[in-house]
Amino acid sequence: MPLALSGCGGQAESPPPQGNPPVTVATPLVQNVVDWDEFVGRFEAIQSVEVRPRASGYLLGIHFRDGQMVKKGQLLFTVDPRPAEAAVAQAVAQAAQAQATLANARTELARSQTLAASRAASTEEVEARQAALRSGQAQVAAAQANVRARRLDLGFTRVTAPISGRISERRVDVGNSVAADQTVLTTIVSVSPLHFSFNGSEALLLKYQRQGEGTQIGTPVRIKLADEQAYSHDGTLDFIDNVIDAGAGTIRARAVVPNASGFLKPGMFGNLRLEASNPYPALLVPDTAIIADAARQVVYVVDKSGTVVARPVQTGPLLGNLRVVRSGITREDRVIINGIQRARPGQKVTPQNGKITAAPAAPAGPPTSAAAPASTARPAGN
Incomplete structure (x- = not known):
């Protein structure tokens, strides 16, 4: 029976040879972007008074x-203004008394001068009357100053x-x-505008100063609160401290943020994005197309012969679901964006054309520390 089955062709047929695995490839998306660095900070009142x-x-x-x-x-x-009101009344009475003394001194001086003209009074008497007049004038000035001081004290009873x-x-x-x-x-605190204070690392400050970016007063910033997904609060950088904290290795900076609605409160924490570059053309690939290979990052590209080649790359910030690639590929390279798990360097594949499209920027998480902020990007002009 087994021989009959064998002769009738009952044995299983061997599978056909497999072809090259299919992958989806696309050239990098070229788009003008602006880099943003992220910091954690909190809002502070511009004016606070006890x-x-x-x-x-x-x-x-x-x-x-x-x-x-x-x-x-x-x-x-x-x-209670009554003690101050009494002090004012007393000062006014003293001023009136000084005015009366001054008026009497003027009268005495005029009489002495008349008598002196007819040689009925001595020069010494006239000089004494003149001294009394000057003393009376000084007493009036002092009394008037005392009245102003007591009225000022009365005004201070109204806070x-x-x-x-x-x-x-x-x-x-x-x-x-x-x-x-x-x-x-x-206490009273001002509510609009507010300051947003944060700390940045010395290394980041040096980078900004060498590039001429991020340290200019008036540089745009965007802020989101702890429960917000979007960076919806705009502001501008308005202060960078003149010294670096020797203990923490950071420098304090702040932005000014409009708050006409009064929604923001001093003491609130938030995440700030600081514009860290001018718009520049960047090569963008899906973040999933980048592979971590030991201490380096690579992308797989397909050459003209259909062979997979691993290209070490230097990556930049994240823009939505796309990653900026600073070096390692060109805008003509065909990067594997789908089916990467089926590709191996040196292997032949069947490339299928795809397209990289920009997705809305996903909200970034908070940086791990103020000294090492996260880095993101956004399309220029947004």
Whole structure:
């Protein structure tokens, strides 16, 4: 029976020889991009003031709601003004007394001068009256200055907002005694614009200075908050410190960010992207087309004979799902973008033409540290 089966051709046929594995290839996408470096920082108020009274006494009134917006010069607190009003009245009375003494000195001087003209008074008497007049004038000036000082003290019983911004809660209730220049009544912070402070590494500062990028006042920045996916808050770099922190090896910088709506609050953390280059033409390939080979990165290209060649490359920042390739390939190379798992260097493949298209930029995660920010890119003009 086995012989009959064999003669009838019942044995399995051998599979046909396999051809070259198919892969999808495409030339790199060429696009103008701008590099961005990322930093972690937080928002700070441009102005922050502790409101303290300039007059001592008992707190008589509070004229704001906790947390409201206040304008510069708005009345916030009232300190009992009665002691200051009494001091003003006393100073006014002293000034009136000095004026009366001065008027009497003028009269006495005029009388002495008349008598001296008829030789009825001596020169010494006239000089004494002149001295009394000068003394009276000085007393009037001192009394008037005292009146101004006491009226200034009276004005200090009205505590007004030194800046415009959002006020905190009151820290002292009505009826408590407050001390001039000591008791903190509340605080006010400005809300628009805000500063965004962050730290950058010394190495990054050197790179910027040598390239002439990133250290210019007015350089654009973009910021996202902890719960945001997009960098939707625009600002500009407005300050770079003049020294590097010797302990951390970082330098402090800040940006100014508009906040007309008041949504941003001092103390909020965020991620900042700093424009780190001018627009430049870049070669872009899918990030999945780049292979980590030990300590280097390579891409597989297919040459004219259909053979896979491994090309070591130097990569740059990520733009969405595409990676900038700074060196190692040309814009004419056919890079394997699909089927890379079936390709081996030196192997023949069947290339099929594909196309690399730009995808919307994916939100980048926070950098690992302020001294070593992540690097991303975006299309120029966006």
